Amino acid sequence: xxxxGRVIRxxxxxxxxxxxxxxxxxxxxxxxSVLGAGLLVASRAPFDxxxxxxxxxxxxxxxxxxxxxxxxxxxxxxxxxxxAAAGPYPLxxxxxxxxxxxxxxxxxxxxxxxPGGAVDRVELAGGRWATGPNELVMGGGAIRIPIGVRLxxxxxxxxxxxxxxxxxxxxxxxxxxPSTVAALDGPGTVRGYQMLYRFAAASSPAQVDAGRDxxxxxxxxGAVTAARSWLDVRQRAAEDSAVxxxxxxxxxxxxxxxxxxxxxxxxxxxxxxATRRIGILKALGCTPAGIVRAYVAQALFPAAVGAVAGxxxxxxxxxxxxxxxxxxxGSANTTIAxxxxxxxxxxxxxxxxVTAWAAALRAGRLPTVDAIAVGRASGPAxxxxxxxxxxxxxxxxxxxxxxxxxxxxxxxxxxxxxxVASGAATVTFATGLGASLLRIxxxxxxxxxxxxxxxxxxxxxxxASTADPASVQATIATREDTRAWYGLAQARGTVxxxxxxxxxxxxxxDATWDGFEMVSGxxxxxxxxxxxxxxxxxxxxxxxxxxxxxxxxxxxxxxxxVGEIFESGRGLFTGADTIPGLPPAEYRIALTDGADAxxxxxxxxxxxxxxxxxxxxxxxxxxxxxxxxQGLTTVLTLLLIAVAALGVLNMLVxxxxxxxxxxxxxxxxxxxxRQTIAMVVASVAGVGVVGGLLGVPVGVAMxxxxxPAMAASGGLHLPETLLDVYGPVLLxxxxxxxxxxxxxxxxLPAGWAARTRTATALRxx
Numbered sequence: 233x234x235x236x237g238r239v240i241r242x243x244x245x246x247x248x249x250x251x252x253x254x255x256x257x258x259x260x261x262x263x264x265s266v267l268g269a270g271l272l273v274a275s276r277a278p279f280d281x282x283x284x285x286x287x288x289x290x291x292x293x294x295x296x297x298x299x300x301x302x303x304x305x306x307x308x309x310x311x312x313x314x315x316a317a318a319g320p321y322p323l324x325x326x327x328x329x330x331x332x333x334x335x336x337x338x339x340x341x342x343x344x345x346x347p348g349g350a351v352d353r354v355e356l357a358g359g360r361w362a363t364g365p366n367e368l369v370m371g372g373g374a375i376r377i378p379i380g381v382r383l384x385x386x387x388x389x390x391x392x393x394x395x396x397x398x399x400x401x402x403x404x405x406x407x408x409x410p411s412t413v414a415a416l417d418g419p420g421t422v423r424g425y426q427m428l429y430r431f432a433a434a435s436s437p438a439q440v441d442a443g444r445d446x447x448x449x450x451x452x453x454g455a456v457t458a459a460r461s462w463l464d465v466r467q468r469a470a471e472d473s474a475v476x477x478x479x480x481x482x483x484x485x486x487x488x489x490x491x492x493x494x495x496x497x498x499x500x501x502x503x504x505x506a507t508r509r510i511g512i513l514k515a516l517g518c519t520p521a522g523i524v525r526a527y528v529a530q531a532l533f534p535a536a537v538g539a540v541a542g543x544x545x546x547x548x549x550x551x552x553x554x555x556x557x558x559x560x561x562g563s564a565n566t567t568i569a570x571x572x573x574x575x576x577x578x579x580x581x582x583x584x585x586v587t588a589w590a591a592a593l594r595a596g597r598l599p600t601v602d603a604i605a606v607g608r609a610s611g612p613a614x615x616x617x618x619x620x621x622x623x624x625x626x627x628x629x630x631x632x633x634x635x636x637x638x639x640x641x642x643x644x645x646x647x648x649x650x651x652v653a654s655g656a657a658t659v660t661f662a663t664g665l666g667a668s669l670l671r672i673x674x675x676x677x678x679x680x681x682x683x684x685x686x687x688x689x690x691x692x693x694x695x696a697s698t699a700d701p702a703s704v705q706a707t708i709a710t711r712e713d714t715r716a717w718y719g720l721a722q723a724r725g726t727v728x729x730x731x732x733x734x735x736x737x738x739x740x741x742d743a744t745w746d747g748f749e750m751v752s753g754x755x756x757x758x759x760x761x762x763x764x765x766x767x768x769x770x771x772x773x774x775x776x777x778x779x780x781x782x783x784x785x786x787x788x789x790x791x792x793x794v795g796e797i798f799e800s801g802r803g804l805f806t807g808a809d810t811i812p813g814l815p816p817a818e819y820r821i822a823l824t825d826g827a828d829a830x831x832x833x834x835x836x837x838x839x840x841x842x843x844x845x846x847x848x849x850x851x852x853x854x855x856x857x858x859x860x861x862q863g864l865t866t867v868l869t870l871l872l873i874a875v876a877a878l879g880v881l882n883m884l885v886x887x888x889x890x891x892x893x894x895x896x897x898x899x900x901x902x903x904x905x906r907q908t909i910a911m912v913v914a915s916v917a918g919v920g921v922v923g924g925l926l927g928v929p930v931g932v933a934m935x936x937x938x939x940p941a942m943a944a945s946g947g948l949h950l951p952e953t954l955l956d957v958y959g960p961v962l963l964x965x966x967x968x969x970x971x972x973x974x975x976x977x978x979x980l981p982a983g984w985a986a987r988t989r990t991a992t993a994l995r996x997x
Contacts, residue, residue: 247530249878249881249882249885250498250882251530251533251534252534252878253494253498253875253878253879253881253882254494254495254498254531254534254535254538254584255534255535255537255538255541256538256871256874256875256878257490257491257494257495257538257875257878257879258491258534258535258536258537258538258539258542258580258581258584259538259539259541259542259545259871260490260491260538260542260868260871260872260875261488261490261491261542261580261583262538262539262541262542262543262546262576262577262580263542263543263545263546263549263868263871264483264486264546264868265488265542265546265576265579265580266542266543266545266546266547266550266568266572266573266576266577267483267546267549267550269572269575269576270546270547270550270568270569270572270573270576279400279466280466282355282398282400283400283401283462283466285353286352286353286354286355286399286400286401287316287350287351287352287353287430288351288352288399288400288401288430288462288465289318289351289352289401289403289428289429289430289462290429290430290431290434290440290443290461290462291428291429291431291434291440291443291444291447291459291460291461291462292401292402292403292426292427292428292459292460292462293426293427293428293429293444293447293448293456293458293459294323294424294425294426294456294457294458294459294728295320295424295425295426295427295451295455295456295457296424296454296455296456296457297423297424297425299451299452299453299454299455300425300451300452300455302320302425304450304451304452304455305319305320305425305427305451306319306320307450308427308429308447308450308451309429311446311447311449311450312446313431313432313433313442313443313446314429314430314431314432314443314446314447315430315431315432316350316351316429316430317350317351317427317428317429317430318349318350318351318352318427318428319425319426319427319428320425320426320427321342321343321344321425321426321427321428322342322343322410322413322423322424322425322426323340323341323342323343323404323423323424323425323426324340324341324343324413324416324417324421324422324423324424325339325340325341325421325422325424325726325728325783326339326341326385326386326416326418326421326422327339327386327724328383328384328385328391329383329384329385339405339406340404340405340406340726341368341404341405341406341407341408341416342403342404342406342407342408342426343407343408343409343410343412343413344407344409344410345409345410346361347361347369347397347407350430351428351429351430352399352400352401352403352428354369354397354398354399354407355397355398355399355400356369356395356396356397357395357396357397357398358379358395358396359379359393359394359395359396360394360395361394361395361397361407362394362395362407362408362409362412363394363409364409365409365411365412365415366389366390366391366392366412366415367391367392367394367408367409367412368383368391368392368393368394368406368407368408368412369393369394369395369396369397369406369407369408370393370395370396370397370405370406371396371397371398371399371402371404371405371406371407377393378393379393379394379395379396380392380393381393385415385416385418386418386419386421387415387416387417387418389415389416391408391412391415400465401428401462401465402460402465403426403428404426422726422728422783424457424728427447429443429447431443434462434463436463437461437463440461440462440463441461444459444461457728458728458730460730464770464771478938478939478941478942481938482661482934482937482938483658483865483868483872486654486657486658486661486872488580488583489654490651490654490872490875490876490879491580491583491584491587492583492587493647493650493651493654493879494651494875494878494879494882495531495535495583495584495587495588495591496587496588496590496591496647497591497644497647497651497879497882497883498531498591498882499527499530499531499587499588499591499592510523520597523592524589524592524593527588527591527592528585528588528589528592530588531584531585531587531588532581532584532585532588535580535581535584536581539577539580539581540577542576542577542580543573543576543577546568546573546576547568547573549867550568617639619632619633619636621636622635622636628907628910630898630903630907630908630910630911630914631910631911631914632914633898633911633914634910634911634912634913634914634915634917635914635915635917635918637887637911637914637915638915638916638918638919641887644883644886644887645919647879647883648879648880648883648884648916648919648923648974648977649919649922649923649926650923651876651879651880651883651923651973651977652876652880652919652920652922652923652924652927652970652973652974653923653924653926653927653930653970654872654876654927655872655873655875655876655877655923655927655969655970655973656923656924656926656927656928656931656966656967656969656970656973657927657928657930657931657934658869658872658873658876658927658931659869659873659927659931659966659969660927660928660930660931660932660934660935660966660969661931661932661934661935661938662865662866662868662869662931663931663962663966664931664932664935664939664957664958665865665935665938665939666862666865667957668935668939668954668955668957669862669939671953671954671957672798672939672943672950672954674747675747675748675749675798675951675954676798676799676800677747678746678747678748678799679746679747679820679850680745680746680747680822681746681820681821681822681850682821682822682823682827682829682832682849682850683820683821683823683829683832683833683836683847683848683849683850684818684819684820684821684847684848684850685818685819685821685833685836685837685840685847685848701719701740701815701816704719704816704819704840705717705719705740705741705819707836707839707840708819708821708836711832711835711836712824713823713824713827713832714821714822714823714824715821715822715823715824716742716745716821716822717741717819717820717821717822718739718740718741718742718743718746718819718820719739719740719741719808719815719816719817719818719819719820720737720738720739720740720743720816720817720818720819720820721737721738721808721814721815721816721817721818722735722736722737722738722817723735723736723738723784723811723814724736724784725782725783725784725789725804726782726783727771727772727780727781727782727783728781730771730772730802734768734782734802734803734804735801735802735803735804736782736784736803736804736806736811737803737804737805737806738806738807738808738810738811738814738816739805739806739807739808740807740808740815740816743805743820745822746820746822748797748798748805749797749798749951749953749954750763750795750796750797750798750951751766751795751796751797751798751949751950751951752776752795752796752949753776753777753793753794753795753796754794754795755794755795756794756795756805756806756807757794758807759807759809759810760790760791760792760810761791761792761794761806761807761810762780762791762792762793762794762804762805762806762810763793763794763795763796763797763804763805763806764780764793764796764797764799764803764804764805765796765797765798765799765800765801765802765803765804765948766796766799766948766949767799767800767801767802767948768799768802768803768804769793769796771802774793775793776793776794776795776796777792777793777794778792778793779791779792779793780793780804782804784811789810789811791804791806791810796949798948798949798950798951798954799948800948820850829849829850830849832847833847833848833849834847873973873976876973876977877973877976877977878977879977880916880973880974880976880977880978881977881978881980881981884912884915884916884977884978884981884982885981885984887915888912888981888984888985892988895908895985895988896988896990896991896992898911899988899990900990905986905987906986908982908985908986909982909983909985909986911985912978912981912982912985913975913978913979913982915978916974916975916977916978917971917974917975919974920970920971920972920973920974920975921967921970921971922970923970923973923974924966924967924968924969924970924971925967925970926970927969927970928963928966928967928969931966932958932963935955935957935958936955939954939955940955
């Protein structure tokens, strides 16, 4: 082994604390980087692979059959820029009835002779393709019907489900043979044609819009009733995984910042503590470049170990998130790309190397004679004014010495301050993130009631009920423990141009107390008014103030959108008087303070026995996605807190080693072990308080940037009320996180100082 190699190995073994700190901070940074970049790439990769393999449609167009003929539609395939086209396919939006009279949501059914073709090659997931009349192939999505189930059309034709399939372009809810189209016609059926296009260039919204305009120009005016870009489908497919990316990027940035901070201070502190050793090495023939390489290598060795551990941890933690994408596309290739792991680990190691190189340059520039002389001499006396001021404070002498110590080493004090501030910012950000996510879940659940009845828990959306609404509502209103209540019923609706059905909720009474959050506009107050979520407004291209015509139970209903509600699904809410004949099927009740929900539910069930309704206490189930996010947040937060505390520990260890002789003098003059611990803790107490005060506003700012970005990744607009989670008491408690982190990092060095024997300390040079 070369002499330089021995220096590197000796430095790594002797400075175990610094080695551990660098390894942990590298692991934290790589873990967060792999998660952030990996999930961003992996959330889109399965869709892109499936889209290319199935030759997905860049543009799906629905055409009015009363305006354009099949020949005119076929001619649009020759437009410049169209690489391939398929259709026209007959299209029907029909409401089917399942077994035992169960009414199904409206389905967008497309007639195709075979699943293949030049555009949108439908992939069979189970069963077979339709080969005879009155056979139906169900598509994936919100509506899942098992193979073998029989569905009845409005005209009385019975259709048998013979297979399930996926369209990566989401062009239909189901498929039949062209010979079956006539059997789908009946009351309430929406008729149309579907054309599918692939363009030579369709990587941006502008290119897709240009292709749409060119296609529409070949058809009669008003022929195109709806059009859907593949980019919208792609965005929706990536939303679940993409929601993780903003907060993981935030943790990755925190990890990288702490890597720069901790590695820089570790190397700078090591150089400062080993000045005489550096002079001796130079006297023995080590070149300035060799000295710099030695210190960089001492940082890179533990960082490389940490990078490997962080890469493995990042890939393992990402598995639960990627499992959902795997089920969606039936693809086994839903893992983080190897190059993402390599890039994340390599990027962090580069940051470590550059930071260590910058800190180690001082060692390389030190002249040999000066290094040996400075290493044997005492450093300049700094902070004497602070010592004199601390002596006048009404505190014990050891505490006063500790309070004055930060001013004697301003560079190391700054390093401790930044480490504490980073830890406090992490805790503040994680706390605000968790609180906002809980509020978001409550707003998305839209069910904070104490008691619900009328529907079966877990049975899905409530349909129309046979109970007498007037009798039920009178029973609820007369109970003394009832504080507020409302009734609701849900029906499926369709909007031209939108393949998937939407949920229409008809509300009886005042529901504004039950977790509904308005993003803009107002709550509905008159018949014909409604509020809708961002996904529905985006899918239909609507805004607050527009009028939507929706097919509900075979009836066209015109609704004016008066407000945007915080809603993750394609939901629309309106008053029960807007949709006659749809009585409440479920009731939600808020109780007065102190009322027992179980007792109330039992008594209400007894009072409504004749109506056949069962009441039960309500509980808010935790969203599995929220559990995963909170778990990731907890793990990364604890890791970064540990790194911050170790940064404090490292600086204190270097400081105590520098003044171990002074420590021996204090002990010789009568300082007890407890007083020694008090002195060491006091030396970081003030820095911890300042670090907490600096870190809290940084954490709040991160929460207000990251949480809206997470919502935007899911296609949602976030109300301000869901961000305002920090109260005065919580902020004060979070500010104490700084002193807590400083105390956590000071305990071990304080114990070491207390156990040091007086004679040993006095003999140390």
